[in-house]
Amino acid sequence: MNHDLETIARIAQARKTVKILAESELPTTNNRLVIDRLLACAGWAPFHKVCHAEHRQGELNGIEPWRFHCLDAQQCRKLGHQVSQMEAAGKIPAMLAAASHLIIATWLPNPTSVASKAELSNVEHEAFEPTIDNVEHIAAASAAIQTLLLAATAAGISNYWSSGGVLRTPELFSKLGIPSNQRLLGAIFLFPAEVPDDCSVEIATSKLRAQRSSSSAGWSRVVKLPT
Ligand SMILES: Cc1cc2nc3c(=O)[nH]c(=O)nc-3n(C[C@H](O)[C@H](O)[C@H](O)COP(=O)(O)O)c2cc1C
Numbered sequence: 001m002n003h004d005l006e007t008i009a010r011i012a013q014a015r016k017t018v019k020i021l022a023e024s025e026l027p028t029t030n031n032r033l034v035i036d037r038l039l040a041c042a043g044w045a046p047f048h049k050v051c052h053a054e055h056r057q058g059e060l061n062g063i064e065p066w067r068f069h070c071l072d073a074q075q076c077r078k079l080g081h082q083v084s085q086m087e088a089a090g091k092i093p094a095m096l097a098a099a100s101h102l103i104i105a106t107w108l109p110n111p112t113s114v115a116s117k118a119e120l121s122n123v124e125h126e127a128f129e130p131t132i133d134n135v136e137h138i139a140a141a142s143a144a145i146q147t148l149l150l151a152a153t154a155a156g157i158s159n160y161w162s163s164g165g166v167l168r169t170p171e172l173f174s175k176l177g178i179p180s181n182q183r184l185l186g187a188i189f190l191f192p193a194e195v196p197d198d199c200s201v202e203i204a205t206s207k208l209r210a211q212r213s214s215s216s217a218g219w220s221r222v223v224k225l226p227t
Contacts, residue, residue, distance in 0.1 A: 028073035
């Protein structure tokens with residue numbers, strides 16, 4: 001097999017959900033160079049449509065339909081303290097006590113048309129119009145996240161794509177300086193390579209990984225057109 005293909009196959013298979021939960025805060029390190037490299041990889045993800053002009057204002061004015069809001073370990077610890085005061089904090093403070101980075105990855109919906117504004121305002125604040133453009137924005141942002149996870153795996157960094165729990169609330173968005181017109185797609189936790197090997201740290205993996213189809217036969221088929 002081609003060497004590059006073997007490498008990407010190995011990394012794709014090696015990527016897995018790893019959650020590290022610490023009882024007390026782990027020491028913080030600063031590996032800005034590595035995170036910059038991961039972000040640079042994510043930036044090569046495909047995207048079909050430029051994000052709407054309303055998202056291209058201020059500091060983050062890229063045309064990509066995603067935004068990555070990055071917290072280093074020190075900021076993770078600080079956020080962990082604040083989140084632990086929240087009722088539905090769950091396991092997030094324990095992961096923030098261990099994380100080397102948290103990346104809040106958002107996708108950028110097109111503004112809602114006047115016609116459906118009233119309808120959508122009755123549902124939760126995360127609502128968006130089910131247009132092809134929005135589906136493609138989500139798809140592109142997902143590709144950027146997966147590229148980042150693969151790059152992290154290649155760098156030996158344990159990672160976890162979370163739905164975010166309390167991190168997706170308007171309260172936390174405001175705290176983190178994330179505009180309310182962005183939608184959370186993933187709260188990406190990155191963890192240090194070395195963690196204490198004792199009972200103060202728990203390492204958890206995912207439930208679905210073992211249930212994956214054993215080959216692509218479970219989810220792909222060869223199409224033959226009628227003659
Ligand atoms: C969009 C998305 C959201 C996810 N959210 C969560 C989550 O909130 N909690 C969780 O335990 N795993 C979450 N996961 C991770 C999946 O559970 C995991 O990828 C799956 O079980 C397969 O395991 P693997 O990543 O180890 O291969 C999420 C994955 C994706 C793609």
